[in-house]
Amino acid sequence: MEKRTIYQGMPYPLITINELQIGSLVVIEEKQYKVFDYNNFFTKKFFEERRRRVLAIIKPDAYSFIGQIMERIISSGFYIKHLRSFKWNIEQAYDFYLEHIGKPYFDNLIKHASSGLSVGLELVSDNAVERWRKLMGPKNVGVARKTAPHRLRALYGTDFIKNALHGSHSPSCSLSEIEFVFGSETRCDTTATLKGCSCLFVKPHAMQAGNLGLIIGDIMDNGFKITAIEQITLSKTEANDFFKSYKDKSIEFVQMVNHVVSGPIVVMEVCKENAVDELRKIVGPNDPEEAVRVNPRSIR
Numbered sequence: 001m002e003k004r005t006i007y008q009g010m011p012y013p014l015i016t017i018n019e020l021q022i023g024s025l026v027v028i029e030e031k032q033y034k035v036f037d038y039n040n041f042f043t044k045k046f047f048e049e050r051r052r053r054v055l056a057i058i059k060p061d062a063y064s065f066i067g068q069i070m071e072r073i074i075s076s077g078f079y080i081k082h083l084r085s086f087k088w089n090i091e092q093a094y095d096f097y098l099e100h101i102g103k104p105y106f107d108n109l110i111k112h113a114s115s116g117l118s119v120g121l122e123l124v125s126d127n128a129v130e131r132w133r134k135l136m137g138p139k140n141v142g143v144a145r146k147t148a149p150h151r152l153r154a155l156y157g158t159d160f161i162k163n164a165l166h167g168s169h170s171p172s173c174s175l176s177e178i179e180f181v182f183g184s185e186t187r188c189d190t191t192a193t194l195k196g197c198s199c200l201f202v203k204p205h206a207m208q209a210g211n212l213g214l215i216i217g218d219i220m221d222n223g224f225k226i227t228a229i230e231q232i233t234l235s236k237t238e239a240n241d242f243f244k245s246y247k248d249k250s251i252e253f254v255q256m257v258n259h260v261v262s263g264p265i266v267v268m269e270v271c272k273e274n275a276v277d278e279l280r281k282i283v284g285p286n287d288p289e290e291a292v293r294v295n296p297r298s299i300r
Contacts, residue, residue: 060116062164071213083231086188192228204263
């Protein structure tokens, strides 16, 4: 793939600073580019010093609250670079929490971490580690409810082990933990079941508007179980292939493809009896104006 500098020093308001991460795909003038590197030392220094990363995990005990938790994460100014659901086995949980070995709570920690679905998030912000740990609140839920009642662990945790969330304790720890969950050699397999389900994805405009948490909350409030979730960025080839059934049916095919590759999307496997029909009911008509008229409570 050709590497070159484009639009140096030019404003481009359709792309936010949060989207300019190493490895990100961005669309400029309907062409998709991958960000490979920083253009100069000063840009590198700015991003590496001020746009830090942290691994956040929504633990199995808080899985039913992922919509509310993501809403708080987004409204608190974090950018979600990566997101995916996973289910660890005992060995994977052991390897991840290895630094806690020998602690009296270690066995219960491993048992809980491997007991069900979790959601991993790579969050980006200034002082990401400190800000995420502050938003979580104290590890001990009892202490959190007394000293920080509006923090996430106080709201969604149960006890010291089932305390809803995990967060990296330092920048160096963040890098290794992010690699463990999202790296090229990750052992965190997909949680998709491909049984009795439907597929839903949140498009770039809804992601940019910060509506991911609200949409997830609506889905779960309507009785759906989210059995898999992942944030991805599609190439134009992948988007063309995904929408190929619409190519001869919709005059907006090109616009559909261009929009869905314009930023990250979140794909979900959602399960419920008659999942396809039930999902279409709560999502609403394709045209938002029609959705407001015929089903004003629909997601669209």
